Amino acid sequence: MAFEPMAALGLMSGTSVDGVDAAVSETDGERIFGFGPRRFHAFGAAEVAASKAGLGAWPGDAGREAGAKVVEAAHVEAAAPLPGAVVGFHGQTLNHAPQEYRTFQIGDGGRLAARLQRPVVWDFRTADVLSGGEGAPLVPVYHRAALTYAGVREVTAVLNIGGVANVTWVAPECGALLAFDTGPGNALLDDLMRARTGAGMDRGGAMAAEGRVDNGIVARVLDDPYFARPAPKSLDRDAFAWVGAAVAALSTEDAAATVTAVTAASVAAAVRHMPAPPDRWLLTGGGRRNATMAAGIAGRTNAPVAPVEAVGLDGDMLEAEAFAFLAVRVLRGLPTSLPETTGARLPVSGGRISRPEKI
Secondary structure, three states: OOOEEEEEEEOOOOOOOOEEEEEEEEEOOOOOOEEEEEEEOOOOOOHHHHHHHOOOOOOOOOOHHHHHHHHHHHHHHHOOOOOOOOEEEEEEEEEEEEHHHHHEOOOOOHHHHHOOOEEEEEEHHHHHHHHOOOOOOOOOOHHHHHHEEEEOOEEEEEEOOOEEEEEEEEEOOOEEEEEEEEEEOOOOHHHHHHHHHHHOHHHHHHHHHHHOHHHHHHHHHOHOOOOOOOOOOOOOOOOOOOOHHHHHOHHHHHHHHHHHHHHHHOOOOOOHHOOOOOOOOEOHHHHHOOOOHHHHHHHHHHEEEHHHHHHOOOOOOOOHHHHHHHHHHHOOOOOOOOOHHHHHOOOOOOEEEOHHHOO
């Protein structure tokens, strides 16, 4: 049965804990027909504190509800001015333990639906985890559609460098997909810069460019059993938080260079799990602006590296667009994750639908 394209609004608050991306896409859940307005709501100090205070928490833990309401208010602020017949709401991840069959994102889609007076699709990860999947990454089916929209034909790795880095390997000509978290993304570097300088990032990789890499620390990271595990696989934001202590004795420049190299080296290590080395890497997420990190990835993978803007996509909004796309897939009952993207036993159509009239 034909399904008419619709305007959907996607909301994404990632592991970098910097704010809410909001983007409108015109889609039928299989193809992309165009893009609408988008905006970014930056988290203030209170919103960052509320989100970070809950990291590691599970439902029922003390203080969680107050943080959830702060996060919801930020999403309402981001979403209210934008159109969209349905809203895809990711929420803010506090804990992710697929090996225990559980994952937790704060933010109640029912309350959001009531405030926005629009249907909200949310809680995208739980169904996948309960089906034996990693619950992440969820964007690969969108990456495939986005590359098709952009006219990309060669074997491509779309690398999203957020707090955790995840990759989608796509062979567009046959539609083949593989996806997994490669390792640390920006989280180690952002946390380091915030603690050492008060800044939230190493802008452009300038600090790392001035430092020297401690290759011993990089080697210790790559010795972690995670990197030998076959894909699909996923990570919690703080899975490699111990690296912060490992670089504590280094200068800020050397520490930045080392944690940047950790991300680049873990991306290169991911190639062994791919059916074939990608012809090129397209970077999305905040990390694509880090020239030192991009150069490290190019050098370690021996492949061309460019931001997704090189093929006409928006690296700031790709994940928000993905959750707009996934929301429409949920409405249609289409899979949002696959065995080859999360390791679930069967294709899963995750997500709960909350409608304003039922609140």
